[in-house]
Amino acid sequence: MITPEQQAQLEKLMRHALSLAGHGPITGGNPQVGCVLVDATGQIVAEGWHHGAGTPHAEVDALAKLGAGDVDASELGGSATGTGVRHVAAGLTAVVTLEPCNHHGRTGPCAQALLDAGVSRVVYAVPDPGPDSGGGAERLRDGGVEVIAGIARAEAEEFLHSWLTATRLQRPHVTVKWASTLDGRAAAADGTSQWITGTAARQHVHEQRARADAIVVGTGTVLADDPSLTARGDAGELLEWQPQPVVLGRREIPADAQLRQHPEKLRQIDGSDLDAALSELFEAGIRRVFVEGGPTIASAFIAAGLADELLIYLAPKLLGGPQVALGELGVSTMAEAKDLSITELRPLGNDVLIVARPATETRA
Structure with missing residues (x-):
């Protein structure tokens, strides 16, 4: 259970993530998604967004900006464990506009990438309704990550209206x-x-x-x-x-x-x-x-x-x-x-x- 103060802070972070999502292309079949990574004090330490089909998803884009030496987005696809990317985000919270995906498409599942990176909590606005891509929240919970859903959902639903409808x-x-x-x-x-x-x-x-x-x-x-x-x-x-x-x-x-x-x-x-x-x-x-x-x-x-x-x-x-x-x-x-x-x-x-x-x- 989160306090009203925590709710307000998470909503503020989610609105920022939505603004990041707007940098991505609205066309091309993929949703516009934004992600911010915050530390225990609520400070943003990295942020990212999806730049288009075939590019790293928002979560991976943000993880790649943590300054972890030679870590790049290609190592953060969730397909490899035991690499140098594990726990690069230990203790951080990921605030994402859409539930992290749970499937292998052109990139690996973001839910697994977040698990491998060691995040302690994931906050998202809208469940992913995709028959193949949904289920990331369950995967995260099974991996011991705290998951909070529905933050600023109405705003995110409106932002993603056309993609969600499709x-x-x-x-x-x-x-x-x-x-x-x-x-x-x-x-x-x-x-x-x-x-x-x-x-x-x-x-x-x-x-x-x-x-x-x-x-x-x-x-x-x-x-x-x-x-x-x-x-x-x-x-x-x-x-x-x-x-x-x-x-x-x-x-x-x-x-x-x-x-x-x-x-x-x-x-x-x-x-x-x-x-x-x-x-x-x-x-x-x-x-x-x-x-x-x-x-x-x-x-x-x-x-x-x-x-x-x-x-x-x-x-x-x-x-x-x-x-x-x-x-x-x-x-x-x-x-x-x-x-x-x-x-x-x-x-x-x-x-x-x-x-x-x-x-x-x-x-x-």
Whole structure:
């Protein structure tokens, strides 16, 4: 049992670990994780974070910074005992944003690395829901390490929302985006839609593209608009990270379509079964999907209950007419309305961004 003072100190350390986690890439399939190592007085003696797939995990990154002579991250994978890395962290507490992993992937299990390093206590925020990677806490307890779980869990859950959703559901986290006028129109009666929103909102969309593993549209959008689906900066330059373009539908994509010039390889999937499409993307390592098609594909994801988050860019314009932002959702009466919880309202120039999630969302 920890005292309120100890709880407050651990929460402060966990928030710092979360800030460290933010230095790591949000794309690439792995969670953003931070770790701090503290001594008996509560002073931080080392810290680290996960720098991306194939690199040392946050715990190992922190252990490697303890100044233990020739110790490096490759010796801290938990696969070898009896090496010079044992007890390098004797008596220290590890504060980690996610339960230390318990499996051999590209690196060894972090739970074993912490055991080998001799830590006396491990504090983490969120249990690892991975069917293969979970169970690190039990392994640590079996090894005689004190384990405290759930410190600043709500903050960590929000920080890891997309990765946790993907891991728990075993499909990519899906964000559905659209831009519309205040009266819910995505285009004028003649089909023109450029530009509903201003430059600030459009640049924000590019930033969101760069936070996704894949960007998804339907063949209708490709044939009608010939989009490039790249993530670009203010001056039109390509950003460092580019989402993989994914097109749902059977119609052939023209050889001269802009998507054929995308930096990442185009993937086309039969969109008649969205669950199957998402499963295929998950198996390919994609954890964050950004749906940016027209009303048909947006409505399909929402109607199927597969939209984990909505990004709605509202412009102070009125168009009227038939070109609505969403189509049929399978709702015939008010009692069947799909309730949402608004998580963010943000002005973007003269426009407003609304971020919402299904109100019925539950967390394991």
